[in-house]
Amino acid sequence: MGEIHLTGHPASPGLAIGPVAVLTTEVASRAAKGDPAHEAVALKAAIEGAAVELAKLIATVHGEAAEILEFQVAMLGDDALAEGAYEAIAAGTAADEAWRAALDAEIAGYRAADEEYFRARATDLVDIRDRVLAGLNGADAIAKISGDSVVMGDDISPSMFLAADWTRGGAIALAAGSPSSHVAMLARSRGAPMVVGLGPLPWNGQPPSLALVDGDAGIVIFDPKPETRRLFEHRMAAANAAQIAADAGRFEPALTADGRRIAVLLNVAAPEDLAGLDPAICDGIGLVRTEFLFEGSRGLPDEDAQYAVYRRILEWAAGRPVTIRTLDAGGDKPIAGLTVDGERNPFLGLRGIRLSLARPEVFRVQLRALCRAAVHGALKVMLPMIAVPAELDRAKAMLDAEFATLRAEGVACARPQLGIMVEVPAAALCAEDFGAAFYSIGSNDLTQYTMAASRDIGAVADLNDAGHPAVLALIARTVEAGRKRGVEVSLCGDAAADMRLTKSLLATGLTTLSVSPIAVARLKAAIAGVIA
Amino acid sequence: MHDANANRAAQTFAPLTASAVLVNPVGLHARPSVKLTQLAKRFTAKIEIALVADGPWTDAKSPVKVMRVKAPQGATLHFRVAGPDSEAALAAMLALVHDGFGEA
Numbered sequence: 001m002g003e004i005h006l007t008g009h010p011a012s013p014g015l016a017i018g019p020v021a022v023l024t025t026e027v028a029s030r031a032a033k034g035d036p037a038h039e040a041v042a043l044k045a046a047i048e049g050a051a052v053e054l055a056k057l058i059a060t061v062h063g064e065a066a067e068i069l070e071f072q073v074a075m076l077g078d079d080a081l082a083e084g085a086y087e088a089i090a091a092g093t094a095a096d097e098a099w100r101a102a103l104d105a106e107i108a109g110y111r112a113a114d115e116e117y118f119r120a121r122a123t124d125l126v127d128i129r130d131r132v133l134a135g136l137n138g139a140d141a142i143a144k145i146s147g148d149s150v151v152m153g154d155d156i157s158p159s160m161f162l163a164a165d166w167t168r169g170g171a172i173a174l175a176a177g178s179p180s181s182h183v184a185m186l187a188r189s190r191g192a193p194m195v196v197g198l199g200p201l202p203w204n205g206q207p208p209s210l211a212l213v214d215g216d217a218g219i220v221i222f223d224p225k226p227e228t229r230r231l232f233e234h235r236m237a238a239a240n241a242a243q244i245a246a247d248a249g250r251f252e253p254a255l256t257a258d259g260r261r262i263a264v265l266l267n268v269a270a271p272e273d274l275a276g277l278d279p280a281i282c283d284g285i286g287l288v289r290t291e292f293l294f295e296g297s298r299g300l301p302d303e304d305a306q307y308a309v310y311r312r313i314l315e316w317a318a319g320r321p322v323t324i325r326t327l328d329a330g331g332d333k334p335i336a337g338l339t340v341d342g343e344r345n346p347f348l349g350l351r352g353i354r355l356s357l358a359r360p361e362v363f364r365v366q367l368r369a370l371c372r373a374a375v376h377g378a379l380k381v382m383l384p385m386i387a388v389p390a391e392l393d394r395a396k397a398m399l400d401a402e403f404a405t406l407r408a409e410g411v412a413c414a415r416p417q418l419g420i421m422v423e424v425p426a427a428a429l430c431a432e433d434f435g436a437a438f439y440s441i442g443s444n445d446l447t448q449y450t451m452a453a454s455r456d457i458g459a460v461a462d463l464n465d466a467g468h469p470a471v472l473a474l475i476a477r478t479v480e481a482g483r484k485r486g487v488e489v490s491l492c493g494d495a496a497a498d499m500r501l502t503k504s505l506l507a508t509g510l511t512t513l514s515v516s517p518i519a520v521a522r523l524k525a526a527i528a529g530v531i532a
Numbered sequence: 533m534h535d536a537n538a539n540r541a542a543q544t545f546a547p548l549t550a551s552a553v554l555v556n557p558v559g560l561h562a563r564p565s566v567k568l569t570q571l572a573k574r575f576t577a578k579i580e581i582a583l584v585a586d587g588p589w590t591d592a593k594s595p596v597k598v599m600r601v602k603a604p605q606g607a608t609l610h611f612r613v614a615g616p617d618s619e620a621a622l623a624a625m626l627a628l629v630h631d632g633f634g635e636a
Contacts, residue, residue, distance in 0.1 A: 067562075067563055068562075070566060071562040071563065071565075071566055071595075074565075074566045074569065074570075074595045075595055075596055075599075077595075078569075078594050078595050078596040078597075079594075080591075080594045080596040080597050081596045106596075109600060110599075113602050114602075114604070115558070115559065115602065115604050118561065118599075118602045121561070121562060121599065124562070302557040302558065303557075304557075
């Protein structure tokens with residue numbers, strides 16, 4: 001087979017070369033079934049194998065993620081889980097069928113629970129079920145992702161992504177997928193090159209063995225000729241040298257060529273993103289996404305769990321400002337038991353602040369945790385998807401009420417500054433009308449709502465251009481409103497990390513940009529080349 | 533037949549019972565269930581839990597069965613313990629629940 005070039009959309013920058021690991025989305029059914037004794041042994045081995053895999057995984061994660069997995073290990077280690085399956089096997093059923101039926105019954109029990117916390121546990125059981133099925137059928141999807149693999153498939157789930165170690169290289173090449181998916185976001189923050197929307201993969205049966213991934217251009221080359229590979233390796237070496245040069249400057253404050261100081265903040269998806277990072281590389285944290293707290297399979301996080309995480313991040317920042325965004329669920333970020341299923345157009349539905357105001361019992365817990373954490377640093381709280389001032393006013397009243405309650409209870413707390421994300425064009429056009437303590441422009445949503453081009457649909461990805469004059473005009477208008485009102489304006493979307501846009505963004509008057517840690521060095525280098 | 537040991541324990545040692553209210557925020561969910569079963573397994577006594585004083589009783593050493601109980605916050609958790617170390621076991625189990633499974 002000759003070399004194959006496929007062009008998709010760049011989702012996470014960088015170059016990578018590695019062996020291809022194909023993800024199978026469907027667990028194939030087993031070729032042959034043995035007698036009951038043989039099937040029982042196969043099931044037992046698959047269960048034990050799954051427990052070993054999980055134990056290995058636990059060693060690589062911490063905190064919340066580890067506890068989720070420990071629960072799964074405890075469940076797998078309990079004979080009661082497989083009791084029904086072994087009975088069915090004794091009666092002549094195949095091991096995979098028997099296991100699936102037993103776990104599906106268990107899962108149904110969880111889904112029928114009155115309490116949300118128990119319903120949410122169903123996800124864990126699904127995880128357990130599929131891990132054992134994969135072991136039974138020999139399709140070991142997760143274990144195949146070694147440190148330097150190019151992972152190929154239709155799409156990849158965030159948990160699969162997190163299960164792999166991306167510190168030793170590796171990349172992702174997807175037939176479907178989106179540059180704005182959660183996984184793409186994670187890939188950018190971990191520095192794993194990723195290309196999406198490659199379309200149907202043009203081989204049957206035997207997949208290619210080696211791939212070159214160009215996450216800058218959105219190109220993947222399979223089974224390259226020696227000459228192609230040599231040229232690619234040259235480019236990788238040059239890119240590494242440039243990164244090392246940029247890294248040297250990452251502790252310096254960001255200055256434009258004509259000496260204007262630009263604040264560079266970090267976007268963080270989970271506290272783990274900060275592990276091993278020196279806070280001196282940044283001027284603070286511009287965006288902490290809190291969805292990760294709610295996404296685990298353990299149900300809604302309680303106040304203490306949230307407080308502990310927020311406090312850790314504030315302590316890491318050591319006095320630098322930290323902006324935490326309240327839960328931004330809905331749209332492309334569904335959360336079981338919280339967001340509305342089956343909305344016809346979830347991006348125009350109950351998401352962000354709208355959902356928080358509709359579920360005050362969940363929102364209040366987060367506001368209380370934030371007030372308590374605020375005593376540990378310079379905390380700012382921002383509200384996502386604000387469209388009209390009344391939403392800010394209602395959230396402000398709730399924040400004030402929770403703060404007053406905590407104080408009356410004698411709990412240590414402070415009232416954080418409350419600002420808004422500007423990502424709905426209405427908020428950008430009327431920014432001056434909001435009594436916000438700051439504005440943070442969310443360029444991803446602002447772009448998709450302005451250009452009417454979904455972030456999720458590859459066919460219109462070209463229209464989803466944050467550098468379009470209409471989007472830049474809305475950004476400039478927000479900057480101007482901030483200047484008039486004397487409040488800070490920052491930008492925390494992917495546009496901030498797109499060095500082709502740095503000049504245009506600074507031309508709008510922006511002086512604060514927030515990017516994932518991996519992009520800090522390159523952004524500072526790009527800023528240094530701009531005369532603003 | 534396979535339960536012979538447990539039966540013998542139950543015959544030899546009169547079961548002790550006690551109850552405690554679940555005070556941790558979300559009841560007997562994943563993490564508390566794991567803690568409860570891990571603690572129970574440290575004792576040789578047969579340890580069972582129930583949501584009402586007369587059962588049905590659930591083996592407190594099985595996380596799968598404990599999760600099936602779906603005990604919510606505020607529920608009263610009844611314990612029935614029988615075996616040579618039943619007193620120590622019961623005291624430890626009650627302490628874990630009173631302590632909110634270390635979560636509060």
